[in-house]
Amino acid sequence: MHTRTARIAMAVAVVAASGALTATFVSGGGKGSADAATELNQYVRIQNVRPNVKNPVPGAQASRGSFTVDCGTNGNGKFSPDNPVAQPGIRNGAEHVHDFVGNLAITANSSNADLDASGTTCRNGDKSSYFWPVVRIDKSVRSGAETRRALAATTPRVTCPSVRDRLPAVPARAKAAVDTRLAALDRAYDAANRRMAERSGRIDAGHNESVLTSLRTQRAKLIKGISDSIAGAGGGRTAGLVSLVECDTDYDGMHAAMRHTAAGVKAGLVANPQVQCPTVRDKLPGVPAPALDEVNRNLAELDQQVSQADERLVTTRGQGGKDFVDNAVLGPLKAKRTAVLDRIGIAISRHAARPQGLEALAGCVVTGQAPAPNGPGNQNGATPAPSAPAALPDPQGPNLELPNNTGGIVRPASVLIEYRGNATSRVVPMPKFLRALTGDAKPTSRGPANARATWTCSGFADRLADQYPVCPAGRQVQRVQDFPGCWDGKNIDSTNHRDHVAFADPGTGACKPGFVAIPQLRITISYDIPRDAQIKGQYALDSFPEEDHNPFSDHNDFVNVNSARQMQKIATCINQGRTCR
Known part of the structure; x- marks a missing residue:
């Protein structure tokens, strides 16, 4: 029997047994149950998924147009385990490999000026960055027990973006105040990790969110104080520091106990060397x-x-x-x-x-040549705690593998990037450097509130699944990822990377009070995956270790680096009801 077990079901079963988490978000047909025998529970024939896509009826003031951008399918081979939107400043923060199209220079450390100066793969000059986790085909057999053992031996931690090395020059008369707050950030980080250690060997999404919410509140206050001190002493712009507030859960320790088939492969090719x-x-x-x-x-x-x-x-x-x-x-x-x-x-x-x-x-x-300069540090730039996990390796070998993310990468057959309208109103241009994400890479360790069903097959646009689809012969596997289409009118990011944008009401299409409609981004990624691999459950997403390739952890990230002129062109096309490229 194929034993690479039901990915999210395994993790949920472990934590449910400890009483730490009610098992209510196993994907698709397994929802509400922690019982799933094999990974085949994570696959569904698309014909068995009921139509569930309902689009709001456009009103009299609707913006009905669309604008399509061709940025290719990552022919340059820009792969990276960075996530510059959700985890800025953290190298290998995703613990899995992403496909990147558009901006050629982007890394976890890129400034807005860096992004603006970059080249691009987009044919119209759009320098935006669009990126998503890769899909792999892996015919090897893995035991779910291996992942359970790894989790049982892991002490969860938090991961936070660096602050010390992302500041502008600190004025001399603000230095003492800034250093005091940086030290307070370190103490908050250490306290959060002590709380995380209370759930060693298991996953408790509620506890994790409580820890992260408290830490976010502390960091937001301290980082604002740092910004105010620098500005008050005549220092440079610090508005971008809001992107450094949010922290995340960290189950890196699982990697040490999990088999990595590429471990003995000489690193003949690394993902997106940096x-x-x-x-x-x-x-x-x-x-x-x-x-x-x-x-x-x-x-x-x-x-x-x-x-x-x-x-x-x-x-x-x-x-x-x-x-x-x-x-x-x-x-x-x-x-x-x-x-x-x-x-x-x-x-x-x-x-x-x-x-x-x-x-x-x-x-x-x-990367791939020698250890990073300065060695690892904790996420505020200080000396790491002795119990901090070792830095992850760079992706290795011809398959660009990271621990437990193994097998050949399936290149997309096509990537369709569309900016679309709103059912109730005209759209306003997105601000330059707006960050946005859709879905959640960690529905197990953070809870499923932000996770979204994305999976379907070509010809079945009326249904989306939160399981991997098995498509009829001749049809492509697809991921349809819709981004929020409403904006607060002021901010390009927020402390949790979500609150500055919002999804429109699914019934009416209207934005909530205080938000305005912007061109709504949809990315459709299509794959030619052999049907035999679909039926045998041999294709899957790269993922964080605790997600164990959960299809419900699919996600996509975006940084808008369209020029103001180009974004105005996009908005005008949409508002005029035209179809543009």
């Missing part, structure tokens, strides 16, 4: 007021240099010999960084003692 450089911001002293603007310009230039190097790694993959990266990317980058670091030292030295040791921060490495 430049890793020593952090600079957290090494600077308080900066004298007259030097702030110059230091911030140079810090931005350091960011841009790394972004350009990352993009070059994507666009030159496979070129040159074994020394190509050292000679064409890392060598020139070190020379540029050395010059900028020297300028930072000179700018500060005009008004205070010159900081020592900046020149040692010039050298960088590429």
